[in-house]
Amino acid sequence: MTKETREVYVFGTCLIDLLRPEAGMAALRLLERAGFHPIFPQAQSCCGQPAFNSGYRREARAVARAQLTAFTRELPVVVPSASCAGMIRNHWPALFAGEPEETQARALAARTFELCEFLDRAGLVLQDRGESVRVALHHSCSARRETRTTASAERLLTQLSGVECLAPAHAEECCGFGGTFAIKQDALSAAMADSKCDALLATGAERLISQDAGCLLHLQGRLARRGDALPVQHIAEFLWERIA
Amino acid sequence: MNVPGPMTALRARVREALGKAPVRRNFRAAMDGIRAKRADALPDATDFAQRRARTAAIRARALARLPELLERLEQRLEANGIRVHWAEDAAQANAIVLDLLRQAGARSVIKGKSMVSEEIGLNDVLGEAGIAVVESDLGEYIVQLAGEPPSHIVAPAIHKNRHEVATLFQAHHPQREATEDIEGLTAEARQVLRARFAQADAGISGVNFLVAETGTLVLVENEGNGRLSTSAPPLHIAITGIEKVIERLDELPPLLDLLTRSATGQPITTYVNFISGPRRADELDGPREVHLVLLDNGRARIHADPLFADTLRCIRCGACINHCPVYVQVGGHAYGSVYPGPIGALLEPQRLGLEAGGSLTSACTLCGACGDVCPVAIPLPGLINQLRAEGVEPRTDSPLPDAGRLRHRGEALLWRLWAAIYAHPRRYRWLARLLTALRRLAPRRLGAWTRWREAPRPAARDLHRLAREAGFSDE
Numbered sequence: 148m149t150k151e152t153r154e155v156y157v158f159g160t161c162l163i164d165l166l167r168p169e170a171g172m173a174a175l176r177l178l179e180r181a182g183f184h185p186i187f188p189q190a191q192s193c194c195g196q197p198a199f200n201s202g203y204r205r206e207a208r209a210v211a212r213a214q215l216t217a218f219t220r221e222l223p224v225v226v227p228s229a230s231c232a233g234m235i236r237n238h239w240p241a242l243f244a245g246e247p248e249e250t251q252a253r254a255l256a257a258r259t260f261e262l263c264e265f266l267d268r269a270g271l272v273l274q275d276r277g278e279s280v281r282v283a284l285h286h287s288c289s290a291r292r293e294t295r296t297t298a299s300a301e302r303l304l305t306q307l308s309g310v311e312c313l314a315p316a317h318a319e320e321c322c323g324f325g326g327t328f329a330i331k332q333d334a335l336s337a338a339m340a341d342s343k344c345d346a347l348l349a350t351g352a353e354r355l356i357s358q359d360a361g362c363l364l365h366l367q368g369r370l371a372r373r374g375d376a377l378p379v380q381h382i383a384e385f386l387w388e389r390i391a
Numbered sequence: 392m393n394v395p396g397p398m399t400a401l402r403a404r405v406r407e408a409l410g411k412a413p414v415r416r417n418f419r420a421a422m423d424g425i426r427a428k429r430a431d432a433l434p435d436a437t438d439f440a441q442r443r444a445r446t447a448a449i450r451a452r453a454l455a456r457l458p459e460l461l462e463r464l465e466q467r468l469e470a471n472g473i474r475v476h477w478a479e480d481a482a483q484a485n486a487i488v489l490d491l492l493r494q495a496g497a498r499s500v501i502k503g504k505s506m507v508s509e510e511i512g513l514n515d516v517l518g519e520a521g522i523a524v525v526e527s528d529l530g531e532y533i534v535q536l537a538g539e540p541p542s543h544i545v546a547p548a549i550h551k552n553r554h555e556v557a558t559l560f561q562a563h564h565p566q567r568e569a570t571e572d573i574e575g576l577t578a579e580a581r582q583v584l585r586a587r588f589a590q591a592d593a594g595i596s597g598v599n600f601l602v603a604e605t606g607t608l609v610l611v612e613n614e615g616n617g618r619l620s621t622s623a624p625p626l627h628i629a630i631t632g633i634e635k636v637i638e639r640l641d642e643l644p645p646l647l648d649l650l651t652r653s654a655t656g657q658p659i660t661t662y663v664n665f666i667s668g669p670r671r672a673d674e675l676d677g678p679r680e681v682h683l684v685l686l687d688n689g690r691a692r693i694h695a696d697p698l699f700a701d702t703l704r705c706i707r708c709g710a711c712i713n714h715c716p717v718y719v720q721v722g723g724h725a726y727g728s729v730y731p732g733p734i735g736a737l738l739e740p741q742r743l744g745l746e747a748g749g750s751l752t753s754a755c756t757l758c759g760a761c762g763d764v765c766p767v768a769i770p771l772p773g774l775i776n777q778l779r780a781e782g783v784e785p786r787t788d789s790p791l792p793d794a795g796r797l798r799h800r801g802e803a804l805l806w807r808l809w810a811a812i813y814a815h816p817r818r819y820r821w822l823a824r825l826l827t828a829l830r831r832l833a834p835r836r837l838g839a840w841t842r843w844r845e846a847p848r849p850a851a852r853d854l855h856r857l858a859r860e861a862g863f864s865d866e
């Protein structure tokens with residue numbers, strides 16, 4: 148394959164951009180390791196999901212539209228978040244239905260991939276260099292039901308010889324983040340976080356990893372408030388740390 | 392006013408429910424049990440996807456021809472000797488039932504399970520008219536004794552544990568020996584109810600499916616109470632929503648199969664009742680009169696709305712409720728609506744209007760669990776999210792009551808501001824620079840977020856900057 152065809156866009160997501168940039172950097176490095184040439188358009192910001200899930204579709208569209216002009220070349224768009232990848236892939240076509248950018252939005256949706264999915268399909272080989280560690284993998288609802296890419300994450304992790312990957316009880320259940328839900332129904336959100344934290348801690352894992360920074364932000368904040376010491380990491384950071 | 396009343400009330404009910412720790416543990420275990428049964432009954436996702444494509448198509452076909460099928464249904468039912476009554480709203484439906492009971496001189500009624508009767512508040516109306524109503528479904532009987540509404544559409548007393556039921560029974564059946572085991576409690580209810588069946592002047596029931604081509608009312612249940620309620624008393628009044636109709640009898644088996652597997656994990660219920668008319672001249676039992684009350688109560692309006700008409704495909708299996716991570720935390724009463732859980736969050740705002748029901752859409756993380764298990768493939772999360780949009784930025788021709796009424800100036804302004812920054816790369820870069828530069832000044836308190844969680848702190852350098860500095864190209 149030529150260098151040209153190995154180029155990929157990275158959509159870093161707004162949460163990772165401002166709160167967990169290490170995860171975005173790890174994604175870029177992993178893509179390089181997989182033989183790609185990642186491009187990070189500086190004009191990107193957010194997929195529009197926060198407003199979309201709050202009912203403010205016009206605002207969501209305005210922000211999504213700005214991304215369309217940042218990712219114009221016909222390259223795959225790789226997103227280190229199942230939730231944002233799912234937003235683009237599954238909801239942009241409807242968000243732009245009847246708008247002048249509909250075709251463009253559909254095309255972009257069709258070439259958007261969640262990071263683990265993309266790396267897994269690309270056949271990235273991971274050589275584990277880390278100490279043995281037990282991690283709990285929290286599958287976000289987006290990875291499970293929007294992008295359906297939980298298996299990709301698991302396949303990548305099983306390549307790591309020193310990593311024991313543990314699934315919490317009620318693994319299929321939402322952690323209670325839900326974007327603005329975390330604020331609008333804060334008590335409920337916290338109760339759901341508590342159920343999830345209890346289940347995660349019960350695995351005996353030394354670290355918590357996930358494909359979504361949103362869940363991690365919420366769980367990390369709750370764990371800290373509860374006084375539980377369970378370090379959290381985005382899966383990209385974790386993978387990169389193991390092989391770097 | 393910034394916060395609407397229903398939202399505040401919902402949050403208060405949620406907090407109250409969350410405060411009941413022991414009840415929550417029991418409840419969680421019960422819900423896990425139901426989920427496990429459904430999983431065992433539908434183990435293969437591909438197989439389920441194929442089956443539900445068929446059931447969804449059957450329901451969609453029926454809804455596409457709703458007026459025609461209802462007309463046919465009425466003809467067939469009347470030919471079978473079942474009298475049909477149309478009710479536009481709850482008041483009309485209640486009046487029809489009351490009228491029928493009065494004409495028959497009925498003083499006591501035995502009832503099978505019916506969520507539609509809950510929807511119209513029938514028990515209260517009959518009670519006020521001096522007609523004694525006894526619920527014959529065990530779960531309904533329990534909540535009736537407790538003076539509570541059902542907390543689940545299939546398992547009305549799922550929020551009560553064995554001890555609570557025992558206490559309740561002791562208070563209401565003082566002549567009987569106290570027991571706490573489930574067998575004993577069930578037997579007790581059965582014996583108390585037997586006497587009621589024999590005495591009842593009329594039976595009232597719900598309906599699961601209406602078959603247009605044969606004029607049949609189909610009712611599934613596990614306790615035999617439905618059969619007794621509909622056959623022992625001389626008068627049977629069935630009540631249901633107009634959306635329950637299907638065209639043909641051969642469409643029924645796939646629907647029943649997925650209904651019971653989704654609801655309770657059973658391949659079939661203990662009783663499947665086909666009611667096709669009153670007692671005939673040569674028959675020894677069965678009611679002398681059978682009536683069907685067909686309720687609209689907003690359904691025709693929902694049916695006419697292309698965006699939300701799929702809501703009416705619902706066969707009330709309760710699977711969405713059972714798999715809802717919110718419901719499992721707080722139970723059905725916290726919703727404060729007749730229909731709880733995801734189907735409630737979808738149906739109630741449409742039925743009651745967004746002003747009264749719209750807050751229910753906030754009790755949802757859009758996790759998607761409900762949409763995955765729905766046996767008629769209703770895209771619940773997508774529609775619930777769409778309802779949020781109708782609350783704040785409605786379609787110009789939105790037929791939803793109170794469309795746009797959930798828009799509040801402060802919130803709308805925040806989103807506009809957000810868009811004004813995030814839709815403009817330069818402004819967004821400025822914001823990022825500002826937040827990263829001032830990260831040490833980031834507030835440790837962030838309203839509702841930090842009521843329960845520690846505040847995140849912006850990174851020292853954002854990803855845009857890190858990527859650029861590391862030499863990743865821009866285009």
Ligand code: SF4
Pocket residue numbers: 653704705706707708709710711712734761764765766767768769771
């Ligand atoms: S919406 Fe679907 S899952 Fe929920 S009760 Fe109706 S049919 Fe069952």
